[in-house]
Structures are given as C-alpha cells and as structure tokens.
Amino acid sequence: MTSVDTVEHPGASDPDYAKNLQRATLASSVGSALEYFDFALYGLSTALIFNLLFFPQGDPAMATVAAFATFGVGFVARPFGGLVFGRLGDKLGRKWVLVITILLMGGASTLIGVLPTYSQIGLWAPVLLVILRLLQGFGAGAEQAGSTVLMAEYAPVKRRGFFAALPFIGIQAGTLLAGVVFSLISLLPKDQLMSWGWRVPFLLSFVLILIALFIRAKLRETPTFVELEKHDQVQDKPVKEIFTKGLPGVIVGIGLRMAENGGSYMFQTLSLAFFVSVVGKNADKGLLAWGVSLGSLIGIFSVPLAGAISDRVGRRTVYRVGAVFMLLYSFPAWWMLSLGNTWLAVIVIAVGIGIAVNTMLGPQCAMMPEMFGNRHRYLGVAMAREISAVLAGGLAGVLGSYIVAVSKGDWLLLAIYMATLALITTCSTFLVPETLRRDLLRTDDAVKVSRSETGDGVEATTQTITKVDA
Template identity: 40%
Template sequence: MNIRNKQRVPLYAGADGRELKRVLASSYIGSMIEYYDFVLYAAASGLIFNKLFFADLPPAAATLAAFATLAVGFVVRPVGAVIFGYFGDRLGRKSVLVITMSMMGAATALMGLLPTQEQIGVFAPVLLILLRVVQGLSVGGEWGGAALMAFEHAHPKRRGFAASFATAGQPSGALVAGVVLAIFALMPDDQFLSWGWRVPFALSGVLVIFGVWIRLRVSESPLFLEEKDRQSRSVEKPKAPIIEVLRQPRTLVLSFVALLAPFLSFTLSGAFGITYGATHGLSTSNVLFVSSAGSLVAIFAELGFAALSDNIGRRPVMIGGVVVGVASVYPFFALLQTGSTSGALLAFSLINGLAIGATFGPLAAFMGERFQTSSRFTGLSLGYQIAATLGGGFGPLIFTALIVNNTSDVTPIVWVVAGVSVLSVIALALSTDNEVEAPTAVTTGPAVTTDPAVIEPVE
C-alpha cells in the first residue's frame, strides 16, 4: 500500500451530483443525435448527393456543387446562433435545445424522402438546399446550448471535463452516422443509390424522439436562473444579448479566429477526408468505417484533453493541438494515398486523436469562459459558428479547388492550414478568461481535501 495526496474536487456544484449526471447525459446524447444528422449529410454530400442531385454536371463539378450545399448549412449557422442565442439567453437553455433538436430531426428525415434530380429536375437540389438551411439554423443553436447546460451545472474547477461531453457528442454522432451509412454502402451500388442511402436519414426521426425525451427531463441551468433573478430585481432594462456581445468585439474576434485551425482539422477528418480516401482506392464502405474508427478515438481524446485543461489551462492544450494539426496534414494525405485500409485507419486516428482531441476537448469551456452569463449563449454560439462556417463550411470547397488539377500534390493545402494555424495560435495566446463563479444558490458540494494526506491503496 502506498500513500498519496489526492485533491478531491467534485464534478458538480451542489450537494448532489445526480442532476449533473442527467445533464451530462442529455448534453452528450442530444449533441450526438444532432451531429448524427449533420455529419450524415457531410458524408453523403461527396459520396451520394453529387450523383443523385447534380447528375447533369461533370464529376468534379458535381462534387464541388455538393460541397457547396454543405457550405450553405454552415453559412446559416451564425444566423441560427444569433436567433437561438437570443432565446437561450432570455427564455432559457433547455427550451431552445428541444426546439433545435426537433428542427434538425425533421429536416434530416425529410431528406431521406426527397426525389432525385432525375425524377423532378432542378427542384431536387432546391429542396435539398432548403432542408440544409433548416439543419444549419438548428445546429447554430444546438451546440452552444448543450455545452452551456453542462458548463453551468458543473463545479468551476471541473468545467472543462463536464462541458466536453457536449463536444464529445459530435464525434459520437459522426461515428454512428459513418457506421450506419457504411453498412448500407455494402449493398450493390444500384440499390444503395436507389434507396439504401435513404434509411440512415429516415432513422433520424426515431433518434430525435428519444433525444427530446432526454432533454425534457433535465433542469434549467442554475447560472441562467440566477441571472434571470438578478435582472428581475434590476431597474435597468437588459440589453439584447447580441448587443452585449458586439460591444466586446475583441473577445468575439479572438474567439472565432482561435477556432479556425481546429475546424480545418475537423474538415480534413470529415467530408473532405472521406471523399479524398474514396478517390484514392478505398471503397465507400471502407472509408466510412475507418473514419468512424477515427471518431471513436476522438471521443476519448476529447474527454481526456478536456480533463487535462482543468489542470493546466485551456490555451496550452489547445495550442498544442493546433501545432500537431499542422504537423499531421502531410502524413494524413500520404497515408490515404496508399489506398490501404490500415493506412487510412492510422490517418484518421492520428488527426482525430491528437489534433481534434486536443482542440475540441477544452473548446466548450474555453468559449464559456469568454462571455458573461447574460449573453453567454449568444457569444459562445456565434464565435463557434463563425469559425465553423469559415473553416468547416468552406474548407472542403477550398481544399477541392486547390488540388483539382493534381490530387496527389497537397502542398497548397498544407500552406493554407499552416497559415490559418498561426492566426489561431496568436488568437489563443491573446485571449483572456472571464471569471465564472459557481451559482450562489447552491453550495460547492463536498469539501475539497487539500490536507492531510488521503491514504488510498494504489495497485
């Protein structure tokens, strides 16, 4: 038996951690379902939609057109952040999350019922884009609300780990979407393109019913309730959340610039990486399976790096992830160019485990610490979604255009990622935290043990 000192810091704020467990489950499962829908579209855009909704275009142009519809969903995400951020900061985090999930599920399920261009002509891509807009608006408010519910329920010293459950829901959704789509991609091509691809989209309706039920069972954020009480007793009329955010332009600009490089890594491991692997010798099902394996790595990496950020700070962990992201670009493409399943598995595991894990893990708490409670939903969501639009939405388009004449020469992509990464590192270094205390309506849970030594057996 060894003796060691162990500082006990509870994960929750309050005397009982059961409610936080429900909140974390709600944030994780809700985010997973939401991103199942969103990533399903991203994966299908370069593998399916280019063939069914833009069949009259040459292959390269069809892929660009499909990625353009992917970008449309990202373009409207900041609009969704402002709209749902307003209601989240004024009416509550919980109600907004139920609305955004219902919107996303309905849009995705309807995509599975859409007729193709061959059946109704130009109306097919138009309807696809309209449903994509609904997806983008809902995601604009989804992630911020899910992250804040966990962030604002948790103990101040454990917010990185708690808030990362919402972020970890993203690769979890990507994992489920990739596996489900890969299973159906094992069908003969004619059957898969005829009806097989529609089933994963239709399943969204079932998942959303479960997700809404989970979210209806959790309590509202205690920090939000405390802020509402303060506003009710104040003689001053509260300003619109977007006005509060725009009055601190430095905070908003540094926030989204800091996230640009992480979203480029997300793009490489997502829609663009999947399409690139499929054009370099990997079958559709294989590349979807290996990208799903990479998402599994990202889940645990994000939780681990988020916990590390609670001990050493958000920015050092995230800066390390950005640097690793730059160093991973060449190996990522080199491994995909081998056309081997093992090489692709290593490529997706590398970028998801290190670059994405270290940046997206602490990301939710990093953003939550930038803004005041009264405008946190709006500020966090808007900064995140602007970065998502620029890095994630336009990333596949930019990368595709850079190598359209020579898909083997990825040097231009490396330079773009390196340049953006320098900007993100500078923004992270210049960012400052907003002190976010625990709610005064509750205690901080069990006492923190700092001395004497806690004697525990160590195996």
C-alpha cells in the same frame, strides 16, 4: 481587476443537483450525437452519393463541387440560427431553446431521407436539398453552443473541463454512428444503395429526436441563469452587447476554432473525396469511412481526457498542444493520403480526428463559456462557434473540393490549407487569458477592449484571472 471562484458551484447545496447534473449531461450528449450524426452522415454522403443523385453528371468533378456547396450552405445558415436562438437563450433561458433546436435540426435531417432525386424531379432535387440543409444548419447553429453553455454552467468548478467535455462524447458517438452506418450501407449492391439504402440513416434521425425531447423536457434551468433572473440581470439586448463589448471574445473564439472545426471537416469529408480522386472509382469507400469511425472512437476517450487535463494545467496549454500537433501533422498526413493506400488512409484520418482535433475540442468545451459574461454567454459562444463554422468547416469542403478538382489532386495545396488553419489557432491561443475556474456568475468577458488612458486610442487588454483551489 482580479476575481476568483470562492464557491464550488451555485447549485451545489441543492439536493437535486447531482440528478440534474446527470440529466444535463445526458440531454447535451444526445443533442450533440444527433447534430454530428447528421453532419457527419451528410458529409460522407456529399462526397460519395449526393454528387451522383442530386446533380447533373455532365462534369463529375464539378458535380462534386456543387454537392460540397450544399454542404457549405448548412454552415452559412448556422450563424443566423446562432444569432436568433442565442438571443433567446440569453433572454428566456437555455432549456427551451434546446428543445426547439433539436426539433428543427432533426426534422430537417429526417426529411432529407425522403427527398426525390435529380432523375425524378430535375433541378427541384438540389433546390429542396439546399432548403433542408439550410433548416438543418439553422437549428444546429444554437444546438452545440447551448449544450456547451448548459454543461459549463452545471458543472462543478474544479472539474468543469471534464464535465463540460462529457457531452462532446455525443459528438464522437454521433460521428462514430454515422461512420458505422455508412460503412454498413456501403455493403449493399450499388443499385440498392443508390435507390433506398442511403435514405435509411437519415430516417433514423427521428429516433434520436424522440430520445432528446424526452430527456430535455425534464431538464431544469441552469443555476447561473437562475441567478441572473433572481437579481434581474437578464440582458434585454444581448445582440447589441455581444457585437460591442463582447466582440473581442467572439473574434478570438473564431480564431480558436479554425483548426478544430476546419480540420475536423477536412478529415471527415474532404479526405474521402481526395482519396477517391487519387485512387479512382475502385476506391473502397466503405472501408475508408472506418477512418472516421475509428477517429471518433478514439475521441470518446481523448475529449474528456483533454478536458480533465485542462482542469490541472489550464485550458490554453492543452489547446495549444492540439493546434501545434495539427500544424506539424498536416504535411505528412496529406502526403500519406496521396499514396493511395486504403489502410494507411484509415490510420491518417483516425489520428487526425481522434488526436489532433479532439485535443483542442476537450478544453474548448469549458473555455468558450468561460470567455463570456453571464448576460450574453449563450449568444457569445454561438457567434464564435458558428461564424467560425462558416469560415473553417463550411469553406473547407467547398474550397478544398475545388482545389482537388483544379489541381488534379495536389496534396501539397491541401496540406498548406490545413497548416494555415492550425497556425491561426495557435496564434489565437496567445490572445486569450487563462480562463481556468473563472466565475461564471461574472457579467464581464475574459477578453475585452478598454480605452487607453494615455490617449493612444483603443487598445486590447486581457483580464488577469487569479486561480485558487476551491
């Protein structure tokens, strides 16, 4: 079965289309900025502050592992949030679900800024931190999937890769803002940083919530979901469908995300903890955080560029280049981090985030929504993104910090770990068909399982997609 896009966009004839495309881009970008501001900030704080303030200090190394465990808890909650809100997004529409998730995610992040510490309330401090981290992850579980689907469904077909990547500038902006803010507060005297300075960035989340709510309240529903409603094709049981017909796409999507998501959090958080273990307490933590900031600054340009290139040469090609680059970069990167040179570490982290990770993120923005049919697209993207977030990003912090603790900072083990994630993603690019310019009104998935007519059982088949210039 073949199909082509024969129309530029379902909403192209609407005189308000350009205005709504701009509004959708802004709404998605602000939400992405808030999510990644919170997560990057939490990651930076995990390695350098939370391990000291929220956990007993009998064994500092194990306190760091425990702190990263709370970081991982947020990832555990994300698939459940994606399941709940992804289902609602496919039944009720994309717009209002994104309003709910921004409130839940941003509200939890703001409350972290007012939590009492271990010295004030004992074991209740880590308990409350875990609860808020769970709520933060639950809301984030559908936020990024919703932003991805929203922009892919709004974007013009021939430039879908570029437009779908634009909101992910919000990811870079949020991560950049977190890195800059953290670097600035690190300039405070240690007693002020540990007493009140670390709280300020979390409290700033409230400002981003207000901005996001104002924009999203005026957003119109996506043209593709409007078409579903018009033809009475809204799926009543998207959960059942995604774990049957849509399961192959979810599995491949998880594989595609292992290097991008896992590599991102290894460079953003684990690299800092590893560097501190190498250099010791005298490590310049504020300066080191500039590596994350610089990588995010590069990403503001590299993400939309990678998305635009994928509009010309295909999603898989660009994605595969990013995965292979990370595979080759893993060993020299962690070896250079082990040398203990702060400026070299800043460059290593910046290249890892800005080039390796974001070369995959650029085409992913359009590729993920193109992989799933219209009736369960939101849920499919959410499940692929958030299950992989547990297996890649969440596990990277816990397992990585444990490796650092028990191996006394053996860089080779961390390099092997990152290379394994990159290898999984590289292999996954061979399991998905090219999705460039796929019609998003289609209800079937790009990756699917059909029953063999030869009696050999069930075999995986990929759908041929014919590409034409609109």
